[in-house]
Amino acid sequence: MKLKNSVAVLAAVALLAAGCGRDGSGTEETTDGTATQAVSGDxxxxxxxxxxxxxxxxxxxxVDTEIKLGVFTDVGFxxxxxxxxxxxxxxxxxxxAGGINGRKLVPNTRDAKFMEVRQRMIESCRDDFFIVGGGSGLDGLGVKxxxxxxxxxxxxxxxQMQNTGSDLQIETVAGGAFYSPYAGYYTWLLKEGHPGSAKDVGLISGDSPVTKVLEGQTKEMIQAAGGTISYNELYPAQGVSDWTPxxxxxxxxxxxxxxxxxDFNSLSKLEQVLTSIDHKLDWIDANSxxxxxxxxxxxxxxxAGQNNLADLGGVHPLEDAxxxxxxxxxxxxxxxxxxxxPVTLQVVRAFVAWTLFAKSAASCGDDLTRKCVFEAAQEETAWTGGGLQAPLDLSQPDAPAKCFNIVQATPGGWKPADFKPDTGAYRCDAPAYKFKGDYGKPMTLADVGKSMSDFK
Known part of the structure; x- marks a missing residue:
């Protein structure tokens, strides 16, 4: 499951239950005159x-000698x-390594604690230059x-849909607001990896309003890939004591x-029961x-008893670091x-965003404005975060994901699945699928009586 949606699912289910040279390296002198190796800025x-x-x-x-940046999180929850x-x-x-042209980065944690998105956004609006490298499950509450x-x-x-693809925001996760980010993954599953499973696909969701959009999009994508949902069930968001039924x-x-x-805690319990009653599925989408x-x-x-798979959405697997x-x-x-x-997938996603901010801000020099940073980022047509993920065209905010990569859970750890990558660690022939259903839309500047001419 794509990260931009999956944390919202998890949270809802849980709730309701020094300097450097131009080449990036060099030396500097200490106060006693001895030379030490400077930190590389590459x-x-x-x-x-x-x-x-x-x-x-x-x-x-x-912005002054420092750059204050808001980092949204639900860590308190x-x-x-x-x-x-x-x-x-x-x-x-x-x-x-010297900061951004000498300015130091100062990240301000904005802990939304799941339900306090608006309060933290108001604080960020008051103090921060930019929001970078975070996320909150109910982020739609803060877009306005x-x-x-x-x-x-x-x-x-x-x-959430109100935030995904919203104005004044550049997302470094593949897939636009109106395109399925899993078209490559599910097409591979149903047509190449396990074609015999196409007519017998099951879907289980936590019973929460937050999951409704994702559930509907998933059903539509499975059908578009040639699959049939033969079993569809909700489970209580507060949790299940017995997964046997x-x-x-x-x-x-x-x-x-x-x-x-x-959440994966619930999935692990379900799989233990499935294994105990001797039912092994061809595959389980355990999500990222x-x-x-x-x-x-x-x-x-x-x-060992089930075939758990997950789509990393074009992020290089940590096991092959x-x-x-x-x-x-x-x-x-x-x-x-x-x-x-620990270094997790979420950490890598955050680094992709942080590197984008750092490069874009550095290009603005002393005249560091929001508009300069934003427009510089929009010029990136093959953004990889330095090589952390497959290339992404940031000049096209609503575009289908082209690359995907699938990992498989094994007793020895996660490893790449046999999905026939064609571009390094990735497969970049994912079909484009634009949703036909109405799942809401991202908020725009016009919705709040603003326009890009107001943006400085």
């Missing part, structure tokens, strides 16, 4: 991303610190305030492929929330600046 294939300079004019709100960790690690590294105060954002993810229904219906729109060691530990022996310099750099930076924190 990230992946992005040269001199962070560097020293003398930019210091008060060119915009939140979910207890997941990935976006805060990523902001801390990136800013520490970038500042040590963000647009009203003309606050731009480069989020790590967007969740669900497992038995899945078996009796002959479900061969299962899509689970919910499950991507990590926690799900494998929770599911236990069921990992040694073969991808940018991914390995994230791992190394965490070892240096946050050794007790």
């Amino acid at each position: 990230f992946g294939d992005l040269k001199n991303l962070c560097q020293a300079g003398d930019a210091k004019s008060r060119s915009a709100q939140g 979910t207890k997941k610190t990935e976006f805060v960790d990523a902001a801390e690690v990136f800013s520490k590294w970038c500042n040590e 305030d963000r647009l009203s105060c003309l606050l731009p954002a480069f989020p790590a993810q967007a969740s 669900y497992a038995q229904a899945i078996k009796s219906k002959g479900v061969k492929g299962l899509i689970f729109l919910g 929330n499950s991507y990590g060691p926690a799900f494998l530990q929770l599911a236990g022996p069921a990992i 040694a073969n991808n310099p940018a991914t390995q750099q994230v791992v190394d930076l965490f070892k240096k600046y946050a050794p007790d924190k």
Whole structure:
């Protein structure tokens, strides 16, 4: 499941239950005159991303010798610190390398605690220059305030339709608001990977209003890919004490492929029951929330008994970091600046957004304005975050995802599935599917009585 939607599902279910040279390296002198190696400002294939300079004019709100940036999160509710960790690690590294033309990055954590999005957005509107590298499950609640105060954002993810593809926002996750981000994944599943499962697809969702849009879009996409939903069920958002009735229904219906729109803790329990009643499906879409060691530990022996898959949406897999310099750099930076924190898919997504901000802001020099940064980012037609993901054209905000990559859960950890990648770690022949159903629309500047002429 694409990150921009999956955290909203998880939260809803849980709720209702120093300087550097031009080449990016160099030396500096300490106060006693001895030379030490400066921190490189290169990230992946992005040269001199962070560097020293003398930019210091008060060119915009939140800009002086520092740059204040809002980082949205639901950490007070979910207890997941990935976006805060990523902001801390990136800013520490970038500042040590000189910052953005000498200005230091100051990330301000905006903890929405799931339900306090508007309160945190009002605070961000008051203090921050930009919103970068975060996300909140109910982010739709803050769009009107963000647009009203003309606050731009480069989020790590967007969740609700009001926010996904909204104005003054550039998303670094593949797939526009009106296109299915899973067209490549589901088409592969039903036509190549497991064609025998096409007529027997099951769909289980947590019973919450937040999941309604995602559930409808999933049904439409499965049908468009040639599949049939033969079993569709909701489970109480507060949780299920016994998954046996669900497992038995899945078996009796002959479900061969299962899509689970919910939290991986619940999925692990369901799979344990499915395995105990000897029903192995051809595949289970465990969604990218499950991507990590926690799900494998929770599911236990069921990992060997079921075929769990997840679409990473064109993000290079963490297990293969040694073969991808940018991914390995994230791992190394965490070892240096946050050794007790895990590197997750959400962390990588956040770094893709942070690198976009850093490059765009650096191009503006001393005259650092919101408009300059935003327009610079829009010129990126093959953005990879330094090599963290497949190329993405940021000049086209509503465009179908072209690349995808699938991983499989095994007792030995996650590994790439046999999905026949054609461009490095990715497969970039995903069909474009534009939704026909009405699932709402992203909010615009016009909705709040503003226009781009107001944006400075």
